[in-house]
Amino acid sequence: MSMNNQGRPTRPEHAEGSADTFTGNRALMLEERLIFEIGAIDRTGIDLDEMPDSASRLGGLERNRSIGLAGLSEPETVRHYTRLSRMNYAIDLGLFPLGSCTMKHNPRLNERIARLKGFADIHPLQPVDTVQGALQVIHELGEWLCRLTGMPAVAMSPKAGAHGELCGILAIRSALEARGDAREVILVPESAHGTNPATAAFAGYRVEDIPATPEGRVDLAALEARLGPDVAGVMITNPNTCGLFEPDMKRISDAVHAAGGLVYCDGANFNAIVGRVRPGDLGVDAMHINLHKTFSTPHGGGGPGSGPVVFSEALAPFAPLPFVEKRGDHYALIEEETAEDHHGSSFGRMVAFHGQMGMFTRALAYMMSHGADGLKQVAEDAVLNANYILRSLEDVLDAPFGKSGPCMHEALFSDKGFAEGFSTLDLAKALIDEGYHPMTMYFPLVVHGAMLIEPTETESKAVLDEFIGALRSVVERAKAGDESLHGAPFHAPRRRLDETGAARKPVLVWSEPEQVEAAE
Amino acid sequence: MARYFTEDHEWIDIEGDHATIGITDYAQEQLGDIVFVEVPESGTVLEKGADAAVVESVKAASDVYAPVSGEILEGNDALADEPALVNTSPEEDGWFFRMSLSDADELEGLMDAKEYKAFVDSL
Numbered sequence: 109m110s111m112n113n114q115g116r117p118t119r120p121e122h123a124e125g126s127a128d129t130f131t132g133n134r135a136l137m138l139e140e141r142l143i144f145e146i147g148a149i150d151r152t153g154i155d156l157d158e159m160p161d162s163a164s165r166l167g168g169l170e171r172n173r174s175i176g177l178a179g180l181s182e183p184e185t186v187r188h189y190t191r192l193s194r195m196n197y198a199i200d201l202g203l204f205p206l207g208s209c210t211m212k213h214n215p216r217l218n219e220r221i222a223r224l225k226g227f228a229d230i231h232p233l234q235p236v237d238t239v240q241g242a243l244q245v246i247h248e249l250g251e252w253l254c255r256l257t258g259m260p261a262v263a264m265s266p267k268a269g270a271h272g273e274l275c276g277i278l279a280i281r282s283a284l285e286a287r288g289d290a291r292e293v294i295l296v297p298e299s300a301h302g303t304n305p306a307t308a309a310f311a312g313y314r315v316e317d318i319p320a321t322p323e324g325r326v327d328l329a330a331l332e333a334r335l336g337p338d339v340a341g342v343m344i345t346n347p348n349t350c351g352l353f354e355p356d357m358k359r360i361s362d363a364v365h366a367a368g369g370l371v372y373c374d375g376a377n378f379n380a381i382v383g384r385v386r387p388g389d390l391g392v393d394a395m396h397i398n399l400h401k402t403f404s405t406p407h408g409g410g411g412p413g414s415g416p417v418v419f420s421e422a423l424a425p426f427a428p429l430p431f432v433e434k435r436g437d438h439y440a441l442i443e444e445e446t447a448e449d450h451h452g453s454s455f456g457r458m459v460a461f462h463g464q465m466g467m468f469t470r471a472l473a474y475m476m477s478h479g480a481d482g483l484k485q486v487a488e489d490a491v492l493n494a495n496y497i498l499r500s501l502e503d504v505l506d507a508p509f510g511k512s513g514p515c516m517h518e519a520l521f522s523d524k525g526f527a528e529g530f531s532t533l534d535l536a537k538a539l540i541d542e543g544y545h546p547m548t549m550y551f552p553l554v555v556h557g558a559m560l561i562e563p564t565e566t567e568s569k570a571v572l573d574e575f576i577g578a579l580r581s582v583v584e585r586a587k588a589g590d591e592s593l594h595g596a597p598f599h600a601p602r603r604r605l606d607e608t609g610a611a612r613k614p615v616l617v618w619s620e621p622e623q624v625e626a627a628e
Numbered sequence: 629m630a631r632y633f634t635e636d637h638e639w640i641d642i643e644g645d646h647a648t649i650g651i652t653d654y655a656q657e658q659l660g661d662i663v664f665v666e667v668p669e670s671g672t673v674l675e676k677g678a679d680a681a682v683v684e685s686v687k688a689a690s691d692v693y694a695p696v697s698g699e700i701l702e703g704n705d706a707l708a709d710e711p712a713l714v715n716t717s718p719e720e721d722g723w724f725f726r727m728s729l730s731d732a733d734e735l736e737g738l739m740d741a742k743e744y745k746a747f748v749d750s751l
Binding site for chain 1: 661663664686687688711712
């Protein structure tokens, strides 16, 4: 018999009989067919008036067959998507070990502010005199970001972390070209985010790896040995993907600057140090900040993102347009037409308009509701929670950098010690049965069978303890060689999926059954 | 015919001044199910250590390097339709590409089967 934490029985003592049902549903776990299998394409859920007779002006380009969309009524449509949504896992359902990379708790106050009509119902092409409040939000958010990072300038328009990386690298390229010193190589440590080398390559640089030390940090000696007149700069993720702070950051920056290069810091993990460390003090020249990771804007499912980039004095002149500038009581939008001499070196634009307004209002609401001291506590609680997980599980799981000191906001484990034939994938699937979304798996690449867990700052000790209990249980099964793990998940809407088949032969469009037969 | 191995888990068969290259059984096992392989076009001239091919599994995407300098003679086109050959026959049918060998001295420093086994066991 299993018990929940109040001691009430959660399962009858004698559960017998078949669980098969006529519908395939399992009580509140409802099966759902594809939308094309519910609504036939020759039906419609809405009554439309007959088209009046009128001369066509399409000159023979009229559609001559059905568009082929399934016809559903409104309640059928609502039910379809509601049923699908119930098969999903969400931060509003429970602890989410992927952490802020995907989405952390979004305080509802942010949503209330973002829905104010003056923010929600405006258009980027409105006259600036009619959107002074919105421009003030962009400006004040930028000031907060500069203050928190210790950097003098910020570009608000980049739409996501990787977009911000590109913005920073383009500014570095512009600065180097402006001094007639085009360089070819960007150095990227093994402990950096995977987007970093991709960004550098996309911007036209050759990427060279810098190895990690056995402690999971940048190998300073290897970096210093590689610096030279062909190195444009480094891209360092700090805190890094091994979950560790780079204590040599200042020495790294000094060495890069001494060799004539510039320093890009991937600030995705700023949520672990906000209010405690100012990257500007560490010699960083450019850094993006993912508003969803540090300042709790919504993000799950790939967007909308926002990745403002802060710049040092050296790079500030090259920052992309547009800017919001405060002139007396007035907020001015600085674009190509209104840019004056002091923005003459800007490398151009990253986006058509001004950035993600809906994210700006939410992020500023988060900052102002927390205050400077509250933001500092966000970082401290995020780090405390991750260390609680690290230390609570290191007796059963291998923590490759557990001896490197405290982790930051993420706890990293390897698959060392699992029974022969058992993998991180098996453990992740079993965790689904326990009612959790799996953690980040097989990343960072420097750790075998990596499991990277970020609990985030909002989880209570009770919630963490329950998660630790669940993870400990599946780890013990993996170490004991419990064969049933290979079959997990047992309780999800679908059992273990054929990931190989899905990657090799993906079926991305629905075809009518007749067509399928005809094709065969 | 002599077979050599690299620390990047590639094998190299040498026949005269031609080399056939693939990834080892250990590499395919670590990668898991291979879903995509991109082989180089014939005629491509590569320096030792340059990116030659790409292999993607359900877990990760990895580069395959040219273990020696030379010109690509042929890529294994069968891998485009059946990347799983790398899993089922990594050291025979699942070869990646053949290349000319421009400098036989580059083979020095590569491992033989016994040394490679010891290397894998040390990981």
